[in-house]
């Protein structure tokens with residue numbers, strides 16, 4: 325039996341996608357080979373590669389002048405590549421600190437150049453992201469970096485700041501809602517939350533930005549290299565891109581990002597209503613910034629939280645333990661997470677409160 329998998333990442337994938345991958349695992353379209361055994365420059369994989377880029381461009385309505393790249397090293401590598409490529413000597417980059425992931429991006433920026441923390445609410449509880457009004461921006465900053473959804477704390481930007489070069493770590497909410505890509509200079513996301521399996525990082529970059537990179541940056545670490553090579557400068561992670569291709573097809577068949585947003589908001593609203601309906605559970609993020617992807621909450625004592633997580637797992641509700649750095653309970657309900665799983669969790673929350681409240 326398949327579990328209701330609330331893991332934050334790697335996370336649940338659509339069952340239809342897993343079955344399709346299974347069906348063609350040994351023999352991809354009568355080639356006698358698995359897609360993962362084939363050349364990354366052969367005709368079968370080339371078609372997958374091109375379709376995945378086209379699907380992402382279509383789903384996000386990406387304008388001319390942007391490239392869609394498949395890279396490796398996760399979002400964590402992007403933390404370093406962004407300042408290496410885009411933060412010139414003597415320039416300052418603005419970063420917002422909204423929590424653990426933003427802080428990691430900031431740390432890499434500081435290793436490589438001047439960083440201004442434009443707003444810092446990273447350690448506040450209840451957790452939140454900065455308001456647009458509190459940003460203390462630098463004139464002529466190389467870029468402004470934000471973390472669109474803090475996966476650990478469950479705080480999400482609902483409205484984005486305006487900036488000539490806005491950069492966003494969207495690892496845990498990309499493709500969960502429509503987006504005006506033209507407002508961003510660069511968007512990046514590790515695949516393992518909302519896109520597919522671990523192993524590929526999606527980067528969407530305004531082409532002109534890549535030209536800023538200083539000559540001293542090694543070839544593999546330049547965005548321009550990956551733009552010029554159509555993400556085939558070195559061996560692209562073919563199987564993760566293939567899985568991403570299947571996920572993008574699934575998203576299109578489900579009605580695209582408007583439909584996803586509707587479903588995600590419905591799932592999240594139900595779960596937050598269950599949390600708010602009783603004093604037994606307390607939401608971790610301020611209401612205006614509650615994530616539709618990672619729903620975080622607490623019970624008054626940690627023993628009860630441990631009991632909640634263990635009993636939920638026995639009922640096939642898996643992966644509810646909060647991040648080890650903060651504890652508590654976290655229900656990650658990405659695009660692929662079914663609405664029935666949210667209903668099952670809500671029923672369990674009621675039973676658990678009745679028995680322990």
Ligand SMILES: *Cc1c(COP(=O)(O)O)cnc(C)c1O
Nearest residue numbers: 398399400425475493495496514
């Ligand atoms: C998971 C996550 C990361 C780290 O991703 P890796 O692929 O493990 O490097 C960075 N930012 C956010 C918002 C995340 O959720």
